[in-house]
Amino acid sequence: MNDLYAVISALLASWFLWRWLGQTHLGHIPTIGTSVPVLSYIQSLQFFKRAGEFIQEGYNKHAYNGGVFKVAMPDQWLVVIAGPTMIEEMRRLPEDIASLLGGGDQSLATRHVVGTRVAEDPDRMAFVRARVGRNIPENFNMLQEELTTALSSVIGFPDGSLFPSRDQQLLSVFTQFARDYTISRRLIIMFPNILKPIVSRVFNRTHGSVRAAYTLLAPAIRERRQKAEECLKTGRVWHDKPNDMLMWAIERAVQEGRPDESVVPSLLFAEYSTVRVEAMNFTQALFRLSANPQYIASLREEVEEALAANNGRWNKTVVTMLSKMDSFLKESFRLSGVTHTSMWRQTQKPVTFSNGTTIPSGVFVAAAAAATHIDGNLYPNPHTFDPWRFVGCVGQNSLATTRPDFLPFGHGRHACPGRHFATYQMKLLLAYIVTKYDLAMDPRLEGKLPQSITFGTFIFPNPSVRVMMRRRVHYWTSRRWE
Numbered sequence: 001m002n003d004l005y006a007v008i009s010a011l012l013a014s015w016f017l018w019r020w021l022g023q024t025h026l027g028h029i030p031t032i033g034t035s036v037p038v039l040s041y042i043q044s045l046q047f048f049k050r051a052g053e054f055i056q057e058g059y060n061k062h063a064y065n066g067g068v069f070k071v072a073m074p075d076q077w078l079v080v081i082a083g084p085t086m087i088e089e090m091r092r093l094p095e096d097i098a099s100l101l102g103g104g105d106q107s108l109a110t111r112h113v114v115g116t117r118v119a120e121d122p123d124r125m126a127f128v129r130a131r132v133g134r135n136i137p138e139n140f141n142m143l144q145e146e147l148t149t150a151l152s153s154v155i156g157f158p159d160g161s162l163f164p165s166r167d168q169q170l171l172s173v174f175t176q177f178a179r180d181y182t183i184s185r186r187l188i189i190m191f192p193n194i195l196k197p198i199v200s201r202v203f204n205r206t207h208g209s210v211r212a213a214y215t216l217l218a219p220a221i222r223e224r225r226q227k228a229e230e231c232l233k234t235g236r237v238w239h240d241k242p243n244d245m246l247m248w249a250i251e252r253a254v255q256e257g258r259p260d261e262s263v264v265p266s267l268l269f270a271e272y273s274t275v276r277v278e279a280m281n282f283t284q285a286l287f288r289l290s291a292n293p294q295y296i297a298s299l300r301e302e303v304e305e306a307l308a309a310n311n312g313r314w315n316k317t318v319v320t321m322l323s324k325m326d327s328f329l330k331e332s333f334r335l336s337g338v339t340h341t342s343m344w345r346q347t348q349k350p351v352t353f354s355n356g357t358t359i360p361s362g363v364f365v366a367a368a369a370a371a372t373h374i375d376g377n378l379y380p381n382p383h384t385f386d387p388w389r390f391v392g393c394v395g396q397n398s399l400a401t402t403r404p405d406f407l408p409f410g411h412g413r414h415a416c417p418g419r420h421f422a423t424y425q426m427k428l429l430l431a432y433i434v435t436k437y438d439l440a441m442d443p444r445l446e447g448k449l450p451q452s453i454t455f456g457t458f459i460f461p462n463p464s465v466r467v468m469m470r471r472r473v474h475y476w477t478s479r480r481w482e
């Protein structure tokens, strides 16, 4: 009941705010739909269902004519940048003008769900860049071990990159947190920014999962922290110090003199914003492959050839040889991305683009990603799924290369720093799956690709769909995967 009252009063408040503040400072940017204050608020409620449609319409009209438009969301205007020229310009804007942290915060409502400290942590990306980006050889064995275990018990996604754990209880707490986060965010973004700090108290659903995670992690945190503090005091070197996200979060807490509990939200949020998204991207690709099993043989052959050329030994070299795999995944990301927008930024100062358009300070800006990926000027036959479209392009046009025409990882200085690790992990996982399993799509779908579920700019793989996987008997008896 409490929630209902809150929703009603907030909707009214939003309505008034929209009427007063509506768009005074964004009047010069073309609007998709109406910009009449009251009507645009009503229309903004459709954003949750029809964001993709609105952004596509804006792209068609403006990508090659001005390169910018705006769409009403219930809490604020989203200013969308479209077309390669404008996207290149946006890429070059530094953090103090167009802030990535601010954009992520706007998009995920981070500060209103897990708090300001996590939202404003500039070191999170630095950590990923420094430790995950470079660490592929070091992580290879850990990754492979995680893969084997995860796949042979349940066919799930190995949650192993940031904090390797097979503790079922902990894994389910992470999942619960992701659910709680999503629900909180969905409620909070119904409200204008001014009201968010108040409503987030009512709608913060993460207390339970954060507490549960702390209960499970507390002993490990305490033990590691003690050791870290000891080493800090005595100047001793901790030789076998774990190299993972948990350890990093603990070290930060030690440096900043924060209590043990403060480690948990950072860890949960990091998992939510990286591993989950990666799993969703991968699921879309797995759906593609299961719906089109005719591509499996080529992928399998490529893996086996690469392995043979490498004396049957799995290491980084094998994975970098998989150009068909790279192309298949890239084509899947192109047509089945997990968001309609990317390069989320919040302007910190007014920005004037070369064609004279100025975006004022404090505005949520994003690039049209999904629409770019089906632009016929950038991709011939853009709606056709051509798995080998990018074969032979490794280097300039591979999965992990960001370009103004391929935006799943953002673009420019702020592109996802974990993308090399993530794409590597996905190739390894898919290589593992195609060599060890046969795949088929849920028979209810009769070979069709499942409909994704969209909420605002996010696209989720359909959770009710099952992919069928069967062990390849010959493979398992010949034991070629060492």
Ligand SMILES: *[C@@H]1O[C@H](CO)[C@@H](O)[C@H](O)[C@H]1NC(C)=O
Pocket (backbone or CB within 6 Å): 064, 065, 066, 067, 355, 356, 357
């Ligand atoms: C600049 O933007 C305006 C509309 O905002 C558009 O009419 C014009 O074509 C754009 N110029 C260039 C060079 O893109």
Ligand SMILES: *[C@@H]1O[C@H](CO)[C@@H](O)[C@H](O)[C@H]1NC(C)=O
Pocket (backbone or CB within 6 Å): 111, 112, 113, 114, 115, 116, 200, 204, 205, 206, 207, 208, 210, 211, 265
């Ligand atoms: C929401 O609850 C969690 C867990 O209790 C807490 O860590 C977080 O700071 C809260 N969020 C806000 C915005 O207060």
Ligand SMILES: *[C@@H]1O[C@H](CO)[C@@H](O)[C@H](O)[C@H]1NC(C)=O
Pocket (backbone or CB within 6 Å): 274, 277, 278, 279, 281, 337, 338, 339, 342, 407, 408, 409, 410, 416, 419, 422, 423
């Ligand atoms: C998955 O896709 C989203 C959006 O397309 C992107 O932001 C993210 O970096 C991708 N993550 C991984 C690990 O592939």
Ligand SMILES: *[C@@H]1O[C@H](CO)[C@@H](O)[C@H](O)[C@H]1NC(C)=O
Pocket (backbone or CB within 6 Å): 137, 310, 311, 313, 314, 315, 316, 317, 318
């Ligand atoms: C992988 O193994 C092969 C064959 O043993 C070797 O030639 C290659 O240098 C290794 N690559 C890496 C990155 O260790």
